[in-house]
Amino acid sequence: MTVVPHHDSSTGLHQPNATRELACDVLVVGGGINGAGIARDAAGRGLSVVLCEKDDLAAHTSSASTKLIHGGLRYLEYYEFGLVRKALIEREVLLRSAPHIMWPLRFVMPHAKGQRPAWLIRAGLFLYDMLAKRELLPGSASINLKRHPAGQPLKAQFERGFVYSDGWVNDARLVLLNAVDAAERGAQIFTRTRCTALQREADGWQARLQHEDGSAVLVRARSVVNATGPWTAEFLQQAAPAGPARKLRLIKGSHIVVKRLFEHDHAYIFQHPDGRIVFAIPYEDDYTLIGTTDLDYQGDSGKVAISNEEISYLCELSSYYFSKPITPDDVVWTYSGVRPLVQDEAADAKAVTRDYRFELDQDGPPLLSVFGGKITTFRKLAEEALDLLAPTLGNTHGAWSAAACLPGGDVAGSTPQNRAVREFGSFVQGWQQQYDWLPPALVARYARAYGTRIHALLKGRDSLAAMGEEIAPGLYAAEVDYWRRHEFAVTAADMLWRRSKLGLHLPAGTELILDDWLARHPL
Template sequence: MQAQNKQAVSNSLECDVLVVGGGINGAGIARDAAGRGLSVVLCEQHDLAAHTSSSSSKLIHGGLRYLEHYEFGLVRKALIEREVLLRSAPHIMWPLRFVMPHDRGQRPAWLIRLGMFLYDHLARRELLPGSHGLNLRKHVSGGPLKSEFTRGFVYSDGWVDDARLVVLNAMDAAERGAQIYTRTRCDSVTRENGYWDASLMHENGRALQVRARAVVNAAGPWVAQFLGQVGHVRSSKAVRLVKGSHIVVKRLFEHDHAYIFQSPDGRIVFAIPYEKDFTLIGTTDVEYQGATEHVAISDAEIRYLCDLSNRYFSKFITPTDVVWSYAGVRPLLEDAAADASAVTRDYQLDLNADGAPLLSVFGGKITTFRKLAQDAVDVIAPLLGNDRGAWTAGACLPGGDLFAPYPENRAVREFDGFVQGLQRQYDWLAPQLLHRYARAYGSRTHKLLDGRNNQQDMGEEILAGLYAAEVDYLLRNEWATCAADILWRRSKLGLHMPSGSEALLNAWLAEHRLSATTQ
């Protein structure tokens, strides 16, 4: 599949569904709809996962802390999805054990035990072990902690490469017939004779007119703005913008467990092994009212995360230890909660059927994106005369079919065996590089390496560990157009590269005329 070649050559086209927004919800909806036989166009004003969907804590989780707000339905829904998603893409998702040191000044031990009991039993588990207490004096996770933390708890959730999850949904949608337009803004939508007439504009000035039978507004932080300023439609729903920020520091511990820390203000923060050499710490929950295009962590948030890390870890960090940070705005469903951290992470779908259907997505979290997408298409499809049933719960994402048949648990439990098979087949590639390919591309690694039989066939090593063959694959199949797409969203290679690497890669792309202008 040549992703960019899927785009239409004419300046106008017709479709069943126009999806506005290339974050996780929009990409998931496009995939589900295309898989039911609907013709789909998706437009995203920037890159796929350019904003909220690449700025998460990168967890597939039920939301242990949501139990305190009595959101049992949301937690159960997310816990069910947790294992569905792990099976669908075991190359970019994997189980992770979380340690919660018991802080005597915070939630009492009995309450934590009760919460974890509910967490273990609200939904069926096949892949993930349950929770239990820990003696931190004897467990490996106790070593990096301050000596006063002697007791704790451990439970299971999952890790995900959030930006790649979006791209894989878009790839699957495109392979099922959807047309994906990145860096293409929807300037207007107008109801006309039972259709929506939409005007799209690519950043290079190329215009495209789309006639759609239905529109899905999955614009995330821009959902309300799209309704009012582009669609000129009123809605009774509203979003509450809450900024979540993270910091990355050099590795604070050697083992493979993550931590969940309680803050004196009642919030929780994760400390997670990240990209082998680093620790990811986050998130914050801060009310946000600024420009959604330019979101950045504040000095106060950096200090907050450093202070909470120092409350638990014996290794002291300061803001000068932060090697990278990121922030994103979560478009949460407004529920009048006084505290930003208490705002619901559930979603609602708002249908305007005063003519051609317009469905708007309010709220949501990355763990429940597949269920949200299924619910959205369940609403739209019957209005378009489509009665095909839901299908994504039993399907893998591109690269997730490590072993046949699917679905099964083997791919989750035997990922290392898959990597070993790759290393036997491509023994001319460095094991560390091949492991990275396996994690990023899964079974699609064979497509990346198709026709290549030795190191020379990989082409120029543009940056350390980044060869022309991979760049070409990303440009052709994953809508990458520039260095930021490649180094920070399709991968996290930028975290491992010296200063100036992004400029070097952009210069290489320009020299080889491999840029957005070639689409």
């Protein structure tokens, strides 16, 4: 019998597995937010789950978002009231479930000449406030930019503006925590593992999953979920070639990061004369995140990158509002992703719907394909996906995730609570006192990354020496091992750009140093 490396869901390690075959109720292909969310929901309903991802979790679209939990204010222009309402309801559900990686954020919209009349914008914001119940987030208001702190970095011509609420999310860690929760509920998570063959048989699916080292796992699954994002249509054509060809509209969104442009804690929403929206958001303490673009994309979804034209566009639009000009030379980092949106008749990329749809193929063992979606509605998407799929497998467990915290989110108890969001700072202060042998800033970073899992990270440690080698400034072996053992991380890039954003803060060359350290310290 062949020995196959198995990505053990309880530890994150590749370990020998004595059997080369697995059986499960649900095989999920794709480790982005939709795939991880569906795996979590399915495992929570008692279904046996295998998830495979060809790269790292959140390696593509799901770590390349604008990192907002929002209703989508601009979607009101396109009369997508149902989508906006669904997202607004989810906004507060998510904030309660993981207050360590998500938190409320106030947005300032400067009013420029030539834009819609102020009364019309105010009416739109009122509708945005009223479409769904709000318990955590304050409503919108008009502001005088000459008096409000958010007016200081702006050009003097901007005198009036509006302020409203949405939320911020660490998108890559949101994907990760869904995968961790799925694993803790029994799912088996395989990263860097491609589904290289898939065959429909009378009583189920047979799939071949090939790890990057060449070893393989054969999986017999009662059902398959196609959550491959930009590759959804391609995968569906391979899995069910007799069916009609499907098309997704691929939209490239790019972002730039510059040194911090303002000291206050609000974000900005800027509108270009062509109707496009760009955000400028406080990011990683020392930076400002600016994005996004909306461009139709035809290339390789795995090799998407920002263009010089996009960088110039984001710099020019930001410079129209900020008193300090922003140039391409100010850009310290960029990232791009491809959003797989449902194909519709919209001529302009920015107008394409961000809603999602499912296709459930029951011509034999079920195959569920997910088209479209946005990060804010991932939990609802996963819930609706299982409401469709679970009955075909004889599972009647029902929805559960709205009343459950994500790993580390149980700072105020095991169920989501408003207090966890409103008082998160006090929990951080308590942990800083509990772990007073660590620098307070490091405890604050751990708290934001791990929530209550900070206690697992620091268990049995009582000094900096007990944290192991300091591989880079503020990065200790204890945290690296935690990523490897509990968060499916393998490479330095996984750790510095998805498990954290330390790559922005650490010296150039740290990624090479860390990869060398990992090679010399196998688990």
